[in-house]
Amino acid sequence: MVIREALKYGIEQLGGVQTPVLDTQLFMCHVMKMDKLKLLISGDMPLNSREKEAFIKLVMRRAEGEPVAYILGECEFMSLDFYVTKAVLIPRPDTETLVEAVLERFPKGKLLEIGSGSGCIPISIAHYNKNISCMSMDISADATAVAIGNAQRNGVADRAQFITASVFDGIDGIYDCIVSNPPYIESDVVPTLQTEVLKEPVLALDGGDDGLDFYRYIISNAPSHLTKGGLLAFEIGYNQGQRVSDLMKDDFERIEILKDLAGLDRVVLGYAKG
Ligand SMILES: C[S@@+](CC[C@H](N)C(=O)[O-])C[C@H]1O[C@@H](n2cnc3c(N)ncnc32)[C@H](O)[C@@H]1O
Structure with missing residues (x-):
């Protein structure tokens, strides 16, 4: 599976959330350790089995209603980065x-x-x-x-x-x-x-x-x-x-x-x- 296919899969799974595209991209950036710009030009890059499994897990947690910040363990506030837990x-x-x-x-x-x-x-x-x-x-x-x-x-x-x-x-x-x-x-x-x-x-x-x-x-x-x-x-x-x-x-x-x-x-x- 390449990044483009995985993103399509993620967006489909997250049909019920408010921002499926953004959330799916954030999870992919997190798993592939790349920024959004790199993600957008890397559609043909394959995911190895560990990356694919990790990505699917994040998408599933989100599909069950867990907020993105808890899934990623961090968020931005006043342009600074903060750890967040439950x-x-x-x-x-x-x-x-x-x-x-x-x-x-x-x-x-x-x-x-x-x-x-x-x-x-x-x-x-x-x-x-x-x-x-x-x-x-x-x-x-x-x-x-x-x-x-x-x-x-x-x-x-x-x-x-x-x-x-x-x-x-x-x-x-x-x-x-x-x-x-x-x-x-x-x-x-x-x-x-x-x-x-x-x-x-x-x-x-x-x-x-x-x-x-x-x-x-x-x-x-x-x-x-x-x-x-x-x-x-x-x-x-x-x-x-x-x-x-x-x-x-x-x-x-x-x-x-x-x-x-x-x-x-x-x-x-x-x-x-x-
Ligand atoms: C609405 S949150 C605000 C958290 C953070 N300041 C923010 O703006 O994102 C309110 C906080 O008050 C804390 N809290 C609740 N009861 C409290 C109490 N009796 N004394 C001190 N803190 C309390 C909660 O644990 C929670 O972290």
Whole structure:
């Protein structure tokens, strides 16, 4: 079997997924250890039996609904490469809106992130601004291990540190910025999510009955961990902007709701009142 035939086979098998051509090409690049350009000019190259078997296995996993990032064990975020395992949420392009908002507004200092997952938020911030040092916490020890690996992979382990702890536990320092993309899906919506999303950890998704449990807890405790005038920035669900802003208005000022590239509310941020 040559590459062209294998690609055709893969695309046919992946008829039920959103991007069969792209996914099949990514698997082939992975198995043949080549980039997309090389792949496109190598249609007549034969696969040996090990390559063919490996390719078919990847395609089958995808056909069963496993996300591409889990199959390949990595994905891209903010133009950086991150390891991902089933212990962590797959970094979403939407979350780049939060990272960019923080990078634009927070020039230097100490940042605390709540809910590390892969570590994509503090690692990107530390990578793009050398004047920021980040501490991040996640209740999942498996997620913490992935995030530590990612900080090393991206050369920021000295400025992006990770601990396993629940929200604010063991945090006694004062930070200049607190950022979080917490679990924000309503509990009874979680079981109705797409099969692919349900392969991700429920711990990363479930935000309680109205999806706002983490916002309430973080907003009420943030003032004692934040400098006066410090920035609090959240990723939110598309329909949570007004409710999260309302939760912030007693202790925070200059509150903004920012939209993502799809034009949906995606970030709420504000500054601790002096
Ligand atoms: C929506 S994910 C965000 C992951 C990552 N920051 C990102 O943006 O891709 C939320 C994260 O919060 C973590 N988490 C859930 N409950 C927590 C808690 N009580 N304390 C700390 N982290 C928690 C989950 O394990 C998960 O990694």
